[in-house]
Amino acid sequence: MGTSDELRTEQEHIDRAYERIDQLRAAARSRAADALATSVKGGQTSHRLDRDALVHASLERDAALQIGDQSLCFGRIDTVGGDRFHIGRLSVSDAAGEPLIVDWRAPVAESFYRATVHDPAGIVRRRHLRMHRRTVIAVDDEVLDRTGDAPADTELVGEAALLAALTQRRTGRMGDIVATIQGRQDRAIRAPMPGVLVVQGGPGTGKTAVALHRAAYLLYAHRLPLATQGVLVVGPNPVFCRYVENVLPGLGETGVRLSTAGNLVPEVEVTAVDSVADAAVKGDASMRDRLASTIVSHRRPLDATVAIPFGAWRLEVTPAESAALIDGVAADAAAHNAGRAVMARELVDLLVGKAGAALERAARVGYSGPEAARDRRTLVGRLRETPEVAVLLERLWPRLTPGEVVDETIAAAGLVVRPARSEHDAALLDEAAVLLGPRRRKVRREGPRRVVLDDALDRTLSELGMLPACPSCDAELALRDGMWECDLCERHWQPDAVMTEVERRQLDEAIDRITGTYSAPTPEPERLETFGHAVVDEAQDLTPMQWRVLHRRVPSGSMTIVGDLGQAKYPWTPSSWEAIASAAAPDAPASVLELEVNYRTPQEVMELAAAVLHAIDPARRPPRSVRSSGEPPRVVAVSTDVLAAARSEAAVEAAAVDGGRVAIVLPPTLAAPAGPSVLDDVIAELGIDDAKGLEFDSVVVVEPADFDLGSLYVALTRSTQRLTIVHSKALPAPLASSS
Numbered sequence: 001m002g003t004s005d006e007l008r009t010e011q012e013h014i015d016r017a018y019e020r021i022d023q024l025r026a027a028a029r030s031r032a033a034d035a036l037a038t039s040v041k042g043g044q045t046s047h048r049l050d051r052d053a054l055v056h057a058s059l060e061r062d063a064a065l066q067i068g069d070q071s072l073c074f075g076r077i078d079t080v081g082g083d084r085f086h087i088g089r090l091s092v093s094d095a096a097g098e099p100l101i102v103d104w105r106a107p108v109a110e111s112f113y114r115a116t117v118h119d120p121a122g123i124v125r126r127r128h129l130r131m132h133r134r135t136v137i138a139v140d141d142e143v144l145d146r147t148g149d150a151p152a153d154t155e156l157v158g159e160a161a162l163l164a165a166l167t168q169r170r171t172g173r174m175g176d177i178v179a180t181i182q183g184r185q186d187r188a189i190r191a192p193m194p195g196v197l198v199v200q201g202g203p204g205t206g207k208t209a210v211a212l213h214r215a216a217y218l219l220y221a222h223r224l225p226l227a228t229q230g231v232l233v234v235g236p237n238p239v240f241c242r243y244v245e246n247v248l249p250g251l252g253e254t255g256v257r258l259s260t261a262g263n264l265v266p267e268v269e270v271t272a273v274d275s276v277a278d279a280a281v282k283g284d285a286s287m288r289d290r291l292a293s294t295i296v297s298h299r300r301p302l303d304a305t306v307a308i309p310f311g312a313w314r315l316e317v318t319p320a321e322s323a324a325l326i327d328g329v330a331a332d333a334a335a336h337n338a339g340r341a342v343m344a345r346e347l348v349d350l351l352v353g354k355a356g357a358a359l360e361r362a363a364r365v366g367y368s369g370p371e372a373a374r375d376r377r378t379l380v381g382r383l384r385e386t387p388e389v390a391v392l393l394e395r396l397w398p399r400l401t402p403g404e405v406v407d408e409t410i411a412a413a414g415l416v417v418r419p420a421r422s423e424h425d426a427a428l429l430d431e432a433a434v435l436l437g438p439r440r441r442k443v444r445r446e447g448p449r450r451v452v453l454d455d456a457l458d459r460t461l462s463e464l465g466m467l468p469a470c471p472s473c474d475a476e477l478a479l480r481d482g483m484w485e486c487d488l489c490e491r492h493w494q495p496d497a498v499m500t501e502v503e504r505r506q507l508d509e510a511i512d513r514i515t516g517t518y519s520a521p522t523p524e525p526e527r528l529e530t531f532g533h534a535v536v537d538e539a540q541d542l543t544p545m546q547w548r549v550l551h552r553r554v555p556s557g558s559m560t561i562v563g564d565l566g567q568a569k570y571p572w573t574p575s576s577w578e579a580i581a582s583a584a585a586p587d588a589p590a591s592v593l594e595l596e597v598n599y600r601t602p603q604e605v606m607e608l609a610a611a612v613l614h615a616i617d618p619a620r621r622p623p624r625s626v627r628s629s630g631e632p633p634r635v636v637a638v639s640t641d642v643l644a645a646a647r648s649e650a651a652v653e654a655a656a657v658d659g660g661r662v663a664i665v666l667p668p669t670l671a672a673p674a675g676p677s678v679l680d681d682v683i684a685e686l687g688i689d690d691a692k693g694l695e696f697d698s699v700v701v702v703e704p705a706d707f708d709l710g711s712l713y714v715a716l717t718r719s720t721q722r723l724t725i726v727h728s729k730a731l732p733a734p735l736a737s738s739s
Contacts, residue, residue, distance in 0.1 A: 010129060014131070021092055085102045087104055126142045169697055174247055203600065214535065234260065238263075238676070262422070268426045274424050283544060291435055329346060348383050381476045406425065471497065541568065544572070603629075612734045615734040631721060646664050646700050653722060657721060663684045665700070679694075704735055
């Protein structure tokens with residue numbers, strides 16, 4: 001616990017560090033206030049930007065130094081050379097630049113987590129500080145110098161501090177483990193960023209906490225690229241995301257996107273849940289080819305020759321010509337919607353050629369009608385306005401939406417098409433959107449000016465002969481919201497791209513005459529949000545199609561994926577992490593690190609869960625628990641109303657873990673989707689899908705016979721102290737033989 005002199009010495013150092021933080025925060029707030037109060041010289045944009053940047057940087061610095069009630073410092077290392085470093089949540093230096101606190105992610109702090117008696121890494125003493133807010137309440141020392149009076153080696157770093165943290169009451173939110181990171185966990189956290197790092201860990205091994213701390217470490221060690229590229233954290237469900245949402249801000253990192261796999265797809269609201277059988281079909285890698293086949297099936301050659309009216313003539317398109325058009329465009333088009341624009345140009349070119357040939361033949365016999373004097377541009381404009389051309393284009397290469405393609409594909413697979421979307425539908429919609437490509441660039445329109453520009457301005461420009469031709473297909477362009485738009489090939493052009501400087505001035509004058517002052521809108525191109533690194537939890541449950549969604553968001557292939565093959569609940573889970581890593585990032589190198597120590601689950605509970613794991617896979621070893629709670633699991637048999645009995649037992653457990661949290665974990669037959677406030681309840685009722693990744697002081701598992709064995713293994717291992725099983729049906733064999 002440390003002598004009174006040691007406590008006083010440490011308290012004085014911590015007080016100096018806090019005093020310095022208070023000074024730095026005050027200075028940051030003062031800079032921001034001064035900048036806001038300063039008038040911008042001449043109103044110049046550059047000066048305003050400089051001021052805003054200073055304000056933003058000052059406020060950001062103030063926020064980074066705000067750690068709330070969390071302890072600033074949690075450890076100290078004394079080196080062989082006589083140096084002494086205090087390790088904490090963030091770096092703090094005195095006015096002279098001397099370090100008062102070293103950031104836990106700094107290289108010098110690595111030995112705090114990894115040094116052992118057998119490999120002291122130049123450390124003589126490691127001290128763990130236990131604090132309550134700003135007060136040091138205890139110190140625990142580990143002497144690592146072999147020449148000194150060293151204690152026996154232990155696999156746990158800071159065992160007293162670790163066990164104290166593990167036995168604390170749960171709060172309904174995950175806390176960080178920055179003060180108690182163990183050596184193997186630290187190796188995963190500080191592993192190199194490129195490629196895929198797989199962290200395999202059974203229940204209670206801290207793999208989720210490791211993944212989140214790794215995100216914080218990478219943002220520290222690779223600040224320059226990741227500050228702009230961003231870091232994505234993917235959780236299995238919204239409840240889990242809320243459970244872990246405070247960890248990274250508590251470590252000083254707020255610029256991280258937290259999401260489920262389904263919510264990564266824009267404009268898709270996930271409200272439905274698929275059965276395991278449906279999810280297996282939708283998630284299979286073959287769905288990519290099925291979606292592509294659905295799209296191709298809509299490109300239909302003609303069954304019979306079609307005649308397009310053109311003055312006194314009929315321009316015929318034969319089945320062979322239509323098939324050749326489709327094959328030619330398909331060979332070059334990267335995406336379906338881009339191919340439609342190409343098809344429109346090719347079809348009009350074919351018809352223009354036929355019209356030209358017809359006019360030449362007519363000219364040879366003396367025909368001098370109005371069509372004879374038309375040039376190519378005029379012919380293109382005439383043909384693109386012909387309704388029969390639009391109908392033929394839609395037949396050969398129709399407009400398609402991702403929703404249409406997905407619904408048709410899943411119906412062909414024998415599944416029910418629903419208006420509500422699941423996370424597996426979202427992955428299919430994302431894939432279909434890639435195969436189709438953008439339909440057209442979005443352009444923001446500006447209220448009542450739209451009517452003026454679409455009607456009066458278009459007519460005026462046409463009368464002035466100022467409508468330019470499309471650079472792609474020679475069709476006549478129309479002005480829409482400050483951009484030239486081609487209705488035939490569905491492309492947009494900046495005025496400078498299709499007009500001379502003189503024509504541009506004339507255009508501005510025409511706009512001013514009609515609308516007064518006109519401010520061109522800002523184009524809003526469609527953009528896929530990408531990231532420099534992704535952390536994916538419960539990765540064993542993602543489907544191949546969901547991995548494709550993630551790979552598009554992280555094109556570099558830099559990922560940390562964590563999970564437990566023993567907790568896999570779906571039939572598609574591969575038997576090896578290498579196969580999963582290959583699906584996540586096919587071209588990136590991968591490494592696997594396993595966490596084998598269970599810090600959360602007491603031995604008494606883990607022995608029962610181990611019997612279930614053995615039934616799932618006899619070759620798989622459960623993680624080894626490091627502590628005992630002294631509370632063996634209770635098994636309560638009832639004859640009626642198992643849910644009422646479980647609620648009664650949960651009330652008893654809530655009293656037993658006074659101030660802690662209790663979970664009633666329900667099988668799919670009894671569970672309802674968990675609401676957003678479930679983590680705030682002292683007694684939380686939730687299904688196994690929502691309980692995954694969470695932990696509670698006491699857990700009541702209801703009707704184990706209604707769980708598959710993988711889900712039962714997950715349910716049994718959510719407890720940090722106590723476990724109760726309530727059942728009315730016969731217990732599954734692994735539990736019956738162990739209880």
